[in-house]
Amino acid sequence: MNRCVGVFDSGLGGLTVVKELKKKWPGQRIIYLGDTARVPYGTRSPEVIKKFAVECARFLEGKKVDKIIIACNTASAYAFGEVRAAVSVPAWEVISYGAKGTRGSKKIGVIGTRATIGSGRYEEEIKKINPGAEIKSAATPLLVPLVEEGETSGDLIEMAVGKSIAGMAGAETLILGCTHYPVIAPVIKKQLPGVKLVNPGEELAREWPGENTGGEDEYYFTDMTDRYVRVAEMFLGGKLTGKAERIQL
């Protein structure tokens, strides 16, 4: 079998990271796992997030992947150490890459799930490379379920975004610290004109050592409803091609 990278996420949002990886490495073979039976992770406790993330990583290791990417910001924030300890292949998270996207900016905003923001991991990573910056963080828990329901434009998402990012006025750079947010970048941009948006998945793809291995991609999900293809393709920004299968963790 061709060499491949395993990418896991709490659900389908991680496909925005796959989209960026494929832009940079169109021939990279990917094995994706979305834990759609237990999504979202961002409302759960650190203990549960760690347990779920390790189960995802072990599944991918069982599929003989050569590398693992934690696409989910929440799992990256809490479970990177646990995942590295649990598997024998190298692993990447997205937080430190998202932080790098703020280079040169003095006023930085971060939005994410309640768990991601609560972890303080983005602040830690931003301070390493941008010690003097002013950082404002906000948990924006309304945005994930609205995007999942296809509310990516119109009055309702505009009101929810406005309410969620009210404290971000004045930010020069805003980290989209959840895989769902790139899909509503235009709505965010409209309310913060002139802000530079950072997509951690895109920052990761820029530096990550991919390979144009070729070979069929495989998608595994812990649940598959009759609307998963539609939602998956919203995040992927294109057709879901390759094998797709439901599995139990």
Next chain:
Amino acid sequence: MNRCVGVFDSGLGGLTVVKELKKKWPGQRIIYLGDTARVPYGTRSPEVIKKFAVECARFLEGKKVDKIIIACNTASAYAFGEVRAAVSVPAWEVISYGAKGTRGSKKIGVIGTRATIGSGRYEEEIKKINPGAEIKSAATPLLVPLVEEGETSGDLIEMAVGKSIAGMAGAETLILGCTHYPVIAPVIKKQLPGVKLVNPGEELAREWPGENTGGEDEYYFTDMTDRYVRVAEMFLGGKLTGKAERIQL
């Protein structure tokens, strides 16, 4: 130990059912299980809902409950048969009780999760007792996450409710087919003045054979974050008293 009833739900919303049971049977000892590590169920497939519900019911049977109530509408819709087959104590669901609350009404609306509405169970039960009625159903998936985030009044929930129940104009009776909705009854009522709202938990409590057994209640959750007490008490409409513990299923 005093006799008791086991009540399970996908998360904390089932506490609106506990609230109704306690109104009718203040001395009823209750053992509650909220599957907060895997909430929500209403966006998942029938297979996954059945599996999770059976795991919940078996946990309660292990706690020596004498009866089981499935508080969650989604689990009631898909897993009542499976739960009855899996445990040896009698079990109740909420759908058929919600349907009974429509007696005498000719224009009936039902709102619920995507899974509950997709099951068609409310229509089935309504037709049994109200054969000539005109029934309109709508999945209203935006409402659960908004309520979970404490959005129970104000512009955002009003807009989301307006969008969600736009098709319900003209309904004389509206079944609140998800445990989260009683909390936003005033918002719904404002947009459908004159409608009779049916809370299936209240209808169940009216007929259900409780006992004022006395004894300390016990609450089990598959996850407990630092905000679970606040959210639990929003649904319960009062203080969470009794033992509370995190467990794994």
